[in-house]
Amino acid sequence: MGWAVADRRGPVAAAQEQSYPVRSGRTSPDAGRPGRDVTSASRVDAVTTSPHVSAKLASFGTTVFAQMSALAAQTGAINLGQGFPDTDGPTEVSDAAVEAIRAGHNQYPPLPGVPALRAAVAEHQARFWGQTLDPDTEVLITAGATEALTAAMLGLCDTGAEVVAFEPTYDSYAAAVAMAGAKLRPVVLRPESDGVFRFDEADLRAAIRPSTRLLLLNTPHNPTGKVFDDAELALIAELCVTNDVIAVTDEVYEHLVFDGTHRQLASFPGMAERTVTISSAGKTFSFTGWKVGWACGPSELLRPIMTAKQFMTFVNAAPFQHAIAVGLALGDDFYSNYTASHLGKRDLLGAYLRAAGFREHAVQGTYFSTVDIRPIVERHPHLPGDGVAFCLALPEVAGVVAVPTQVFHDDPRHGTGIIRFCFAKTDDTLTSAGERLVEAFA
Numbered sequence: 001m002g003w004a005v006a007d008r009r010g011p012v013a014a015a016q017e018q019s020y021p022v023r024s025g026r027t028s029p030d031a032g033r034p035g036r037d038v039t040s041a042s043r044v045d046a047v048t049t050s051p052h053v054s055a056k057l058a059s060f061g062t063t064v065f066a067q068m069s070a071l072a073a074q075t076g077a078i079n080l081g082q083g084f085p086d087t088d089g090p091t092e093v094s095d096a097a098v099e100a101i102r103a104g105h106n107q108y109p110p111l112p113g114v115p116a117l118r119a120a121v122a123e124h125q126a127r128f129w130g131q132t133l134d135p136d137t138e139v140l141i142t143a144g145a146t147e148a149l150t151a152a153m154l155g156l157c158d159t160g161a162e163v164v165a166f167e168p169t170y171d172s173y174a175a176a177v178a179m180a181g182a183k184l185r186p187v188v189l190r191p192e193s194d195g196v197f198r199f200d201e202a203d204l205r206a207a208i209r210p211s212t213r214l215l216l217l218n219t220p221h222n223p224t225g226k227v228f229d230d231a232e233l234a235l236i237a238e239l240c241v242t243n244d245v246i247a248v249t250d251e252v253y254e255h256l257v258f259d260g261t262h263r264q265l266a267s268f269p270g271m272a273e274r275t276v277t278i279s280s281a282g283k284t285f286s287f288t289g290w291k292v293g294w295a296c297g298p299s300e301l302l303r304p305i306m307t308a309k310q311f312m313t314f315v316n317a318a319p320f321q322h323a324i325a326v327g328l329a330l331g332d333d334f335y336s337n338y339t340a341s342h343l344g345k346r347d348l349l350g351a352y353l354r355a356a357g358f359r360e361h362a363v364q365g366t367y368f369s370t371v372d373i374r375p376i377v378e379r380h381p382h383l384p385g386d387g388v389a390f391c392l393a394l395p396e397v398a399g400v401v402a403v404p405t406q407v408f409h410d411d412p413r414h415g416t417g418i419i420r421f422c423f424a425k426t427d428d429t430l431t432s433a434g435e436r437l438v439e440a441f442a
C-alpha cells in the first residue's frame with residue numbers, strides 16, 4: 001500500500017527563512033550599529049518589523065545571525081555563529097547529485113519522496129536505531145527537517161492547541177507553533193554543576209495539560225549540546241502515553257553523540273504509535289543547503305503532515321534526494337569518522353574556550369559548545385554581562401562571532417550570559433578562533 005496522493009499540484013514558494021529570528025519584538029534599532037553601546041543589555045534588532053505583518057508572525061523578526069554575520073564581515077571576525085560546516089560532505093554523495101542531474105532526475109519527484117530515498121531512510125533507521133518502517137507509508141521526504149517540523153505543527157495542531165518543548169528551542173519551533181495558531185509551553189533546561197543541562201520534572205508535569213497536543217523533543221539538543229538520557233526519555237514517554245500526547249522528535253544531530261547514546265523516544269514503550277521522528281541529511285552529510293529531510297512514523301500521523309507539506313513546497317530537491325540515498329548507504333566507517341572528527345573539534349575548541357576563561361557546559365552531542373560568559377565578565381568588567389551585548393562586542397574585542405542563547409528562549413532572562421559557538425569548522429579555523437579568544441581574554 002502506498003501513499004494516497006492528492007491531485008492538486010501547486011507548489012507554493014515558501015520563503016523559508018533558515019536563520020534565527022528574535023522573538024517578541026524585543027528590538028533595538030541601534031543594536032549592532034557601529035558606535036553602539038555594547039555595555040547596555042541591548043536587544044538584537046528585529047529588522048523586518050512591518051505594519052503589514054500578520055498578528056501570528058508579528059513577534060518574529062530577523063535574525064540575530066544575519067546581524068552577527070554582517071558584523072563578522074565588517075570586522076574580519078571568524079564566524080563561529082551560524083550552525084553549518086565550512087567544508088563539503090563526501091564526494092560520493094556530491095558525485096551522485098551530479099549524476100542524478102545528468103540522468104534527468106530534474107522534475108517533480110513523487111509527493112512522499114523518491115522511492116530510493118524512502119527505502120534508504122528506512123534502512124538507515126533500522127541499521128542505526130532498530131526502528132522498523134514501511135518505506136511506502138511510514139517515511140515522508142521533506143524540504144529539510146524544518147519543513148517536516150512546520151508541517152507537523154500545521155498538520156497535527158488545531159488553533160489553540162498546546163505544544164510542549166524544551167527551551168532553549170531551535171529557532172523555527174516557536175514560529176512553526178505560531179503559524180499553526182498553537183501555543184508553545186516551554187520547559188526550561190538549566191545547566192547544573194556538572195555542566196549538563198537538565199529540566200525539572202515538576203516543570204514538565206505542570207506543562208503537560210489536557211490541552212497539550214504535542215511534545216516536541218530535540219535530542220541531541222541545539223543549542224545546549226545535551227543528549228537526553230534514558231531516565232529522562234522514559235519519563236517523557238510515560239507522560240506522553242498517560243496524557244495521550246503525540247511526540248515529534250528532531251534528531252538532526254543523531255550521528256553527533258560524544259557522551260551517552262542516542263536513543264529514540266519512539267523506542268520507548270507505547271511511543272512507536274504516537275511518535276513522529278524527524279531528521280535530515282544537512283548535518284550528517286554536510287550539505288545543509290540541499291534541504292533534504294524526512295519524517296518517520298505511523299502513516300496515520302504522517303498523512304496530515306504530508307497534507308500540510310503538499311501546500312508548502314509540495315516537493316523539492318529531486319536530484320539531491322537521489323544523492324542522499326547514496327549517502328545514507330555509506331559504510332559504518334563514514335559515520336564513525338564523522339562522529340570522531342567532530343569529537344576532535346569539540347575538544348580542540350573546548351580547550352581554547354576554557355583557556356580563555358569561559359565556563360564551558362558539557363557538550364554531549366551536536367556541533368555546538370555553549371559557555372557561561374560570567375567568569376570573563378568578572379575579569380573584564382567593561383564587557384557586558386548580557387549575552388546579546390557580549391556577542392555584539394565579541395567581533396571587535398576578540399575577532400570571533402558567537403551567538404547568544406537567550407534568543408532561543410521565550411523569556412530571554414533564562415539564557416542571559418550564555419553564548420554558543422559552532423565547532424563544525426576546519427581545525428585551522430577553530431585554532432585561529434581559539435587563539436584570538438585566549439589572546440583577548442586570558
Ligand SMILES: Cc1ncc(COP(=O)(O)O)c(C=O)c1O
Pocket residue numbers: 083143144145146147170218221222250252279280281282288291292293
Ligand atoms: C535542531 C535543529 N533542527 C532542525 C534544523 C534544520 O534542519 P534542516 O536544515 O534540515 O531544515 C537545525 C539546523 O540548524 C537544527 O539545529
